[in-house]
Amino acid sequence: MTNSRRGRSASAEDVAKLAGVSRASVSRVFSDQGNVARETREKILQAANELGYQVNFLAQGLNRKRSQLIGVVVARLSDPFRSSLLEGLLSEIQRKGYQALVTEVRDANELEMTIRRFTQFRVSGVVVTSGQPPADLVKECVQHNIPVVGINRHMDIPYVDFVCSDNKMAASLVAEQFIRCGCKSIGWLNYKESTWSGINRGKVFYQVMVEKGACDESDLLQITAEMDGYEGGRQAAHRFCEQGKIVDGVFCANAQLACGFLDGMRENGFDAPADFHIIGFDNTPQTAQYSYRLTTIHQDVLETAKRVLSRLEARGQDPHIVQSIEEIPVKLVIRNTSPNFEPTMIRAK
Amino acid sequence: MTNSRRGRSASAEDVAKLAGVSRASVSRVFSDQGNVARETREKILQAANELGYQVNFLAQGLNRKRSQLIGVVVARLSDPFRSSLLEGLLSEIQRKGYQALVTEVRDANELEMTIRRFTQFRVSGVVVTSGQPPADLVKECVQHNIPVVGINRHMDIPYVDFVCSDNKMAASLVAEQFIRCGCKSIGWLNYKESTWSGINRGKVFYQVMVEKGACDESDLLQITAEMDGYEGGRQAAHRFCEQGKIVDGVFCANAQLACGFLDGMRENGFDAPADFHIIGFDNTPQTAQYSYRLTTIHQDVLETAKRVLSRLEARGQDPHIVQSIEEIPVKLVIRNTSPNFEPTMIRAK
DNA sequence: CAAAACACTGAACACGTGTTCATTTTTTGA
DNA sequence: TCAAAAAATGAACACGTGTTCAGTGTTTTG
Known part of the structure; x- marks a missing residue:
């Protein structure tokens, strides 16, 4: 009785009628546009409250064309x-x-x-x-x-x-970290059919590494995952070990790949940071957990x-x-898989 | 020239005008309602295509009240x-x-x-x-x-x-698994201020365990996490070990808590399934990974x-x-942290 | 063959809002 | 006190659709 006739929700028309003003004024109050006297505004707000009135966004959008x-x-x-x-x-x-x-x-x-x-x-x-x-x-x-x-x-x-x-900034931070730690042979891990950002990160990383003289062309090892995600990283690690290759430091296109690669290396008896350094992208919650403690680039979402x-x-x-x-801008979050070791401590094994 | 006058998107009116019919017929075609001759329908569709016409959902919703x-x-x-x-x-x-x-x-x-x-x-x-x-x-x-x-x-x-x-089904599956494995002292891990489903899972689990005679009242150990998520589970494990308590099997309210608890126990020198069984809820991708291999209840999202x-x-x-x-219905996914061991193999340590 | 049923069409209204424009009321400045 | 400026108000239109209703022509029925 007090509100909405026949279950239908109240319209500005109803509010106007109850407050004894024109519908235009009601619209003015709720769209916060144009001038309306304090007194009538209060009358309208009270009536609206009583009826439980709310602006119909569909009608509003239709009118505003947006x-x-x-x-x-x-x-x-x-x-x-x-x-x-x-x-x-x-x-x-x-x-x-x-x-x-x-x-x-x-x-x-x-x-x-x-x-x-x-x-x-x-x-x-x-x-x-x-x-x-x-x-x-x-x-x-x-x-x-x-x-x-x-x-x-x-x-x-x-x-x-x-x-x-900022992929360039990320590349620089990682390159500096690898240099600081004395890593010589660097790997870049990415999914075969990666996204634009994945590909771009790799490209920029390579540029920066050469720029800083951190490695020659032959030193940068492209590690390609056949699948995306954790499982892709893990399988890449297995293939990597089968082929008898070796790296000092690995930079990964995303966190999932990084975790997978690390676990895959562990299954083969290698661990970070004892045997190699590994740095991921995307500071996902998982990378911070006990089993990983992954040094990683943090994006500010x-x-x-x-x-x-x-x-x-x-x-x-x-x-x-x-x-x-x-x-x-991005940050480098230093954790266990590439700590602030002295150069001599790397490759201790 | 061919489409939309003055940047505005075409309306049904425009289509009608171009096709030489009334706007009502256009509406009938696009709302798939009422009868319209095959010939005029085609005229309309062609005109619409030419103008790039698309129904305005705001107007449609306003009219349909939905x-x-x-x-x-x-x-x-x-x-x-x-x-x-x-x-x-x-x-x-x-x-x-x-x-x-x-x-x-x-x-x-x-x-x-x-x-x-x-x-x-x-x-x-x-x-x-x-x-x-x-x-x-x-x-x-x-x-x-x-x-x-x-x-x-x-x-x-x-x-x-x-x-x-189905929390009851989940509880039964877990209870049966624990019984099958010969677990005697069972723990239930949950966050202090858990959600409705968390609380309900614990309640039902307790009921089922008593029902099946798997444990007395004194055997079911409530492990309470002060925080939610991975870190909460991990800290709970540390407190648990400090207090010198012991369990055969732990059932967790969600996957995050489970992973955290497992890692916390590992930090204290205990691991699953050698020292205890642990089963999680929510079959999240992480629980399948190498570092966890968590036996878990799977919800069919x-x-x-x-x-x-x-x-x-x-x-x-x-x-x-x-x-x-x-x-x-839910499923029990058997993995490493509560495998299909013979009863005698548990507590081997 | 008349009557009835049917298929199709267009005019007109309703949905609920924002906004312009003219009109009325209030405030301002000297 | 009065003209002018400013503020407040309401009537009317536009936004783009779905749907009812009446009307026209066409087919089916008895």
Whole structure:
């Protein structure tokens, strides 16, 4: 009786009627726009409270031609780093008053369908955490004035911004650590069909190593995993040992590979840091655990998320600003698998 | 020129004009409702294709009083099981043609705000993967005819359905395994301020153990972790050893606690299965890895997700069906920390 | 062959909001 | 005190869809 006629939720019309004002004023109060006298505002708020009124976001979005939704494209959430990145994004999206529309995507075709559906919801922005945004789809977004931001990759697509962990900085930190520890023959472990960021990390790492004179071309050993993830790293280690190869230090494209490789080496009787140093990427919780204590590059997901939203809002304001590519600083977290040993202590075995 | 006037996306009106029919027919084609001649349908589809027309979901939802969104409440995605559960839900939600509106929630207050926002988007359903749905908020959903389903808990809220892993079955499987292995003094490890499902698992486990005569009251040892997650389990193990206690077999409320406890015991010189058996809950990827090889209860997240959506749709059709509480069968995955040993092999040390 | 059933179409309304524009009321400045 | 400026208000339109209802032409039925 006191509220919502016939189960339907109250509309601004109902509130206006009860408060004895026009619907326009109600709209003004709830969209915080235009002027409204303090007295009538209070009347309206009280009536709204009594009726349990809440703005209908669908109608609001229809009118404004823009919803307060943000589309997020994710993939392989089973990877701990991916899920922690999503966690950061969600946190920041909500803090800014938006709502996340999350879609998991497997192949490029699904990505196309997904982004198309995002536009149908008139999202305020699209965040692509994985996979390469197809050029024509992005063009469609630009036509609709929907900002697009990609994470941990950068490419030359006009009007699409990118936020990426600073792979060059990561490479430098790792190279310096290896040099400091006296590592001579260095390995780079990556998945055969890696992501853009994986490939880029390897490329930059190689450049930096040569730059610093830490190794000749022949010294940098490419270790290729046939599978991704923990199991891929482990099998790579087994193959590595079978072939009788040897390394001082290994840098891995991600945490999963690193843990797997370390365990695989252990199964073959080698351990870090006694026999070799190993450094991972992505400071996932697992790498900190007792069984691993992995020295690792730490990506700041919260800072990443903040930059992403900041870019979205900037381009939402003015769609024609120049493309921005931001690099987020990383840290080297020193743990057991590459401690601050004296050079002489390495290869003690 | 060929499409969308002035950057605005094409509307059904535009399509109708180009195809030389009324807007009503366009709507009929795209909502797959009512009759429309094959010939005109084709004209319309061609015109739509030419203009790149796509239904505006906001307008559609406004009219239908229901969007094709489904609200998902999550918490602590850093827990691998939580993220794999979300993965399953996303997959199923998309397969059914919906879109997931994901919100991470920390305290009960946030949960309230969140569900309220869900109703503002006129979602087709709400999935609560964590936290207790506040009774009055749920009442609000029921008033709006929005179905609500909770996961891994069940409570007596009218018109709210629950889907829960079969904790009784899990307890039986574990109890039988411990009995088969000749374990005598059993421990139950849980976080001090555990979730509903954690507490329930412990309660049911205790019941089953007594039922089967596997242990007296005095034999079941409650091990309480002061923190949640890996570190909590590890510290619990240290305290446990300090107090000089001893157990045959330990059952853990979740995988994180289990891994932590195992590592903690290892730091104290005890290992499984040589010194004790340990069985975890949630078959997360980590538990399968070389360093753990944890025997564990496996929850079927995909089946859970399927049931959830099935319940959502059922109650969407008829809001007044009786409350349904479904139990999803679980499996015991035998690995190294509680293998199929002969009874005599246990406690060999 | 008339009548009834059927397939198809378009005009008009409803959904709930934001916003413009003209109008009324209040405040300001001398 | 009065003109001018500022603030507050309400009527009306637009956003893009689904759906009802009446109307037209076409096929089936008895």
